[in-house]
Amino acid sequence: MEAEAAPAGTDERDLTGVYRYYELAKRAEWQVRDLPWSDVPPIPEYKGSPQKLARRQDLWRSVITQQLQADELAVEMATQLFAIAPDRDAKLYYTTMVQDESRHTEAWLKLIDQAGGMAERDPYLDQLAQQVLEADTLEEKVFLMQVFFERLIIPRFRLIARGSRGTILEDICNRLAIDDGIHHGSGMAYERILLSRAPKSIKGQLIDAANRMLPEFAAHALWRPKAREMIGQLMEAKDKERLKTELNHGVRLAKSGSTRFAPSISCCCTLRPAPSSRTRSYAIPAPWWMPSSIARRLQRSSSTVPRDERAIMRKRGMIRRS
Ligand SMILES: [Fe+2]
Numbered sequence: 001m002e003a004e005a006a007p008a009g010t011d012e013r014d015l016t017g018v019y020r021y022y023e024l025a026k027r028a029e030w031q032v033r034d035l036p037w038s039d040v041p042p043i044p045e046y047k048g049s050p051q052k053l054a055r056r057q058d059l060w061r062s063v064i065t066q067q068l069q070a071d072e073l074a075v076e077m078a079t080q081l082f083a084i085a086p087d088r089d090a091k092l093y094y095t096t097m098v099q100d101e102s103r104h105t106e107a108w109l110k111l112i113d114q115a116g117g118m119a120e121r122d123p124y125l126d127q128l129a130q131q132v133l134e135a136d137t138l139e140e141k142v143f144l145m146q147v148f149f150e151r152l153i154i155p156r157f158r159l160i161a162r163g164s165r166g167t168i169l170e171d172i173c174n175r176l177a178i179d180d181g182i183h184h185g186s187g188m189a190y191e192r193i194l195l196s197r198a199p200k201s202i203k204g205q206l207i208d209a210a211n212r213m214l215p216e217f218a219a220h221a222l223w224r225p226k227a228r229e230m231i232g233q234l235m236e237a238k239d240k241e242r243l244k245t246e247l248n249h250g251v252r253l254a255k256s257g258s259t260r261f262a263p264s265i266s267c268c269c270t271l272r273p274a275p276s277s278r279t280r281s282y283a284i285p286a287p288w289w290m291p292s293s294i295a296r297r298l299q300r301s302s303s304t305v306p307r308d309e310r311a312i313m314r315k316r317g318m319i320r321r322s
């Protein structure tokens with residue numbers, strides 16, 4: 001990589017912010033064998049009739065299948081980002097993201113095997129991935145995949161983890177929430193650099209792309225396969241409320257373009273599914289994935305250790321201890 005000439009226009013860019021995530025990702029790496037496969041059950045265990053047990057197992061198989069599908073698609077998207085990113089340091093970073101998404105897929109494959117096998121595929125996830133893979137520009141791909149999707153998916157990991165305490169599933173969700181935090185943070189850092197010299201038309205495309213993606217994400221979040229149809233109906237109101245909260249975070253990110261990416265971006269993301277279908281605008285809190293108490297403490301403590309890194313290592317320590 002060192003011997004090649006830098007692509008035109010990229011050699012004077014300062015990629016330090018992205019390179020930092022390369023170092024961070026390497027340090028935060030874990031292995032599928034680190035999980036306590038023989039110590040805790042793969043998914044929650046219940047008592048009751050064989051029918052009830054079968055229904056519960058189908059539900060968790062369906063949840064895991066959706067995550068497996070998402071990570072298989074994430075490998076493709078990360079690979080594409082690695083292939084087209086013109087900056088060397090960004091390419092270095094994307095090698096870790098491809099590796100992360102592959103390892104996530106490996107973990108889900110092992111878990112779905114132990115949970116009873118694959119369930120129905122979510123058609124909306126495939127469509128979401130297509131939007132990213134077929135996007136015209138690198139700026140749009142980074143925005144959709146890392147700034148938007150990686151951010152929107154994290155609350156779902158937390159939700160699944162809460163419903164599966166003491167299982168391998170919970171452990172995987174906790175690890176992935178951290179990894180996807182790094183994927184998102186690096187995307188924010190790279191997008192800022194990409195947009196610093198991009199023409200106005202490119203910045204405008206991001207808003208259009210976000211508006212195309214939000215309804216698709218809503219359909220994905222509310223989609224229920226047969227295995228979760230009954231519980232899905234019972235939870236529909238709660239699901240919609242939760243989705244509204246998640247999407248508001250996404251809208252915040254798009255809006256954050258005005259302060260974080262470039263002054264000319266402003267967003268009017270319209271969410272189709274009622275009752276949240278209205279235009280909103282917010283200022284983004286930073287860093288979004290860290291409890292504010294920790295963020296405050298870290299901001300006060302040291303300027304030599306990046307605050308994201310310290311928080312990630314602390315969270316990773318918590319996972320190891322549990
Ligand atoms: Fe992943």
Ligand SMILES: [Fe+2]
Pocket residue numbers: 074101150179180183
């Ligand atoms: Fe990811």
